[in-house]
Amino acid sequence: MADFEQATDEEVLLIDDELWEQLIELTDGAAALCFQCGVCTAICPWGLVRQKPLSVRTLMRQAQLGLQEKNGSLWLCTTCAQCEAYCPRGVNIVDVFRSLRTVAWENRNPEKGLPSLMWSIFWNDNPWSQPPTQRALWANNLDIPIFNPQEHEVMLYIGCTSSYDQRAQKIASALVHILRGAGVEFGFLGEEEPCCGEAVLSVGHKHYFEEVAAKTAQVFQERGVTQMVTISPHCYDVFRNHYPPFSNGFQPLHYTQYLFNLISEGRLQFMKPLDLQVTFQDPCYLGRINQEYQAPREILKSIPGVELVEMENSAEDALCCGGGGGRMWLETPIGERFSDLRVEQAVQTGADILAAACPFCVACLEDSLKVRKTENFEVRDIAEIAARAL
Amino acid sequence: MAELQIVVCVKVVPKPEEIRVDPETHLLERTNARSEINPPDMNAMEMALSMKDRYGGRISLLSMGPPFFEPNLRVALAMGADHIYLLSDPAFAGADTLATTYTLVQGIRKIGDVDVILCGEESSDGATGQVPPGLAEWLNIPQLTLLTDVSIDQTLRTARGRREIKGGYEILEVPLPCVISVKTACNEPRFMDYRLRSWALEKDRLTVWDAGDLDAEPGHIGLTGSPTIVTGLAEAPYRERRREFLQGSPGEVVQELAGILRKEVEV
Structure with missing residues (x-):
């Protein structure tokens, strides 16, 4: 009896079939491959800075069973994919985490601060709560032409952070100077450049991401963008790996890849x-x-x-x-x-x-x-x- | 016990940085400005939604404005409200807060049996803060202004709210129905519920009422019902930041800063 009473102090975990099915669908059954070896938890960088590491394995188990994550550790994940590099079963762990976050949004249980992030992108088209009209202010003295597919070989996608963050603006300016030095004909979309939505995707708001991606892909299509260079690897990743359902016809490159090509061709x-x-x-x-x-x-x-x-x-x-x-x-x-x-x-x-x-x-x-x-x-x-x- | 009837007054405003003042006419030029939901109203929305989470009930969104308000009102609807009432009529144009509150009150009366009317603290464009008290006056019901939190007792039919004041807070209680204005930034407005996104776009979710539908007295609405006269308009001077950085040890920096303050602002 004492044992039983003790046991009732612990939360009763109920397996939610609906959640289980939803996760299978969202992740294409990715979590099913996990055999709970725990390498992910051992390699996760949170273990380097915290006494109690982020238990990736526990979250994978919860995803397998259809259990709700409740202690907030879901939002710690930086989606760095260090765990994936070591997973012996090749599980797409980041995808599972994003899907668990999708479920958390649907249950109206996102991490504090993230709804404001979504609203910022919704009202301002950037995650930094900055006025959309000021997106191209950083480039005022640079005289960058608005992208024109007839004149330019590439569209430079600045991204929200390099547009608004004063430190990152210096990266954008430096890249503009390099491209000019190499004689590259390029343009940007200026104030009209849309947000890529990576912040939305990475915090798992799948449905809003689909809305952002469709809208942004349409802007690129209308502007005749085929070759695009991004400053942030986050924008690059989202365009390369998560836009294909929404777009066809534009090829993203990270600027390091583009510069490397220019060097190889002898242009830079x-x-x-x-x-x-x-x-x-x-x-x-x-x-x-x-x-x-x-x-x-x-x-x-x-x-x-x-x-x-x-x-x-x-x-x-x-x-x-x-x-x-x-x-x-x-x-x-x-x-x-x-x-x-x-x-x-x-x-x-x-x-x-x-x-x-x-x-x-x-x-x-x-x-x-x-x-x-x-x-x-x-x-x-x-x-x-x-x-x-x- | 009857279902709690909540009305949230929502205004659609131009994004502040996109409004221009016409240098000749001194009128606000907002035709090219993007619109958004008045940010303080988002805090009122969140308070209404958490009330609905706790007590159940029905949230009606009430707005007075031109038809272009509609898409943004449907955004607010997708946060978890139940219906939109848009009071729209060219005769409402040019309303000051007296005519606006009269018109909104006619809408509230037509919705009927309302228990709680929630408003943001003020609008980001008008910024008078007069609408919530104005509503309470026309309706002759109690008001609780600038609340950061509220609870409802449905048996006693009272609302009890918390208001921050200098050096502490006060707890205020009034009988229902009442008007509540919500302190800006006191909560984090939830994002739209995407299961409601397409539902919120359905035609039937929105009712438009014009002056006739509201039985509005012609002398109380629009420009005619607005005794306010704008006699002048001035742009606040832009303050250029000097971007001066003081060098040295913390002690030296403090000394120098104190010196500058003494010289510049005559402390």
Whole structure:
């Protein structure tokens, strides 16, 4: 009897058949493959910063059974896909997490702060609660033409963060200078550039994402966009992997891929030696998720005087900056920021610069560097380094 | 016990940064401005929806404005409300808060048996904050303004609310029916419920009433019913930030800052 009473203190878990079926449908049965080995939990970077790691395995089990996640850990996931790189069954874990989030939205149980993120995109067409009319202010002095398919070989997709965030605007400006240096004919959509909706997708609002993607794809179609270059790997990923049902006829490239092509074709050359040791932060959405490890490294190597040194965790093992999966819009307490560890690893290499290729990485890493107060060490986007070498 | 009848007054406003002031006529130019739901009304919406979550009931959205308000009202509907009443008639144009509240009250009377009328604190374009008290005056019912939280006792038929005041808060209680204005940013408005998104776009979800439907006194509506006269309009001067950064140890920075403040603002 005592045992029974004790047992009743614990929450009774009820398996929800409807939820189970819904998850199977949303994920195409991805969770079913999981055999609960727990490698995902062991490799998840939250284990590096928290006593109690994010139990990826538990969430996978809940998804298998049709159980509601209730303790909020679902929203910790940065969708960095480190777990997927190690999963012996090749489970699409990020997809399962996104689907669990979709269910949480449907049950009106999203993480605090995320409804405001959705409203910002709905009213302002950007996740930063900034006026849509001010989207192209950053480019006022750059004289970038509005994209015209007859005149331009490529449409430069700036993205919301590089349009509004003052730090990331510098990345966009640097890229504009490089493209001009290489003689690339390009344009952008200026104030009319629509949000890609990656923030919506990554926090799992599947239905709103479909609405955003359809609208944005239509804008690209009307503007005759076929070749597109993005600044953020997040925009690149969403266009490449999640837009196909909504669009046909435009091919996205991350700017590092595009610049690497220009270098290979002999159109882009760096003349000014820089004499720098550089280490590189693989953005999750460029590296692990889209398997592009080479392009950013080749750009750095093609700059005279630049020596590339690798960090303890690089390429497939690269440590996430902490900004993916909607975490850019959620608070991460001091002491739990992956970027602190990453900056530490970067400083340990003895490099002069920690290079990144993503506005989120730059923001997170630079914040951590400011706290660490390291002198003679910088966080820069590859575009900024390359622009110095023109 | 009868179902709780909630009315939320919703205004569709131009995005503030997109309004231009005509330098010649000094009139507000909003034709090219994008519209949004008045942000404080979103907080009223959230309060109404959490009331419905707790007590059940029916939420009617009430708005006075031109037909172009409709798409945004349907957005609010998809948050979980039940019906939209749009009071639309060219005769309502040019209304100040007196004529607006009269017109809204005619709508509330026509909806009938309303227990709670919720409003945002003020509108982002007019910013008078006069509509909630105005409604209570026309209806001759109690009002609770600037609440951050509210509970309803359906047996005693009372509303009890919390209002932040300097140095603390006060708890206020009034009998139903009553008007409540909601403190801006006191809650996080939920996003649309996508299961309701297409339902909310159905034709029958919206009722349009004109001046005739409302039995409105011609002298109380629109420009005729508006005693307010705008005698002048001035643009606030734009303040240029100087972007000066002080260097030195924290002590030195404080010293220098104190010096600047003394000089510039004569503390």
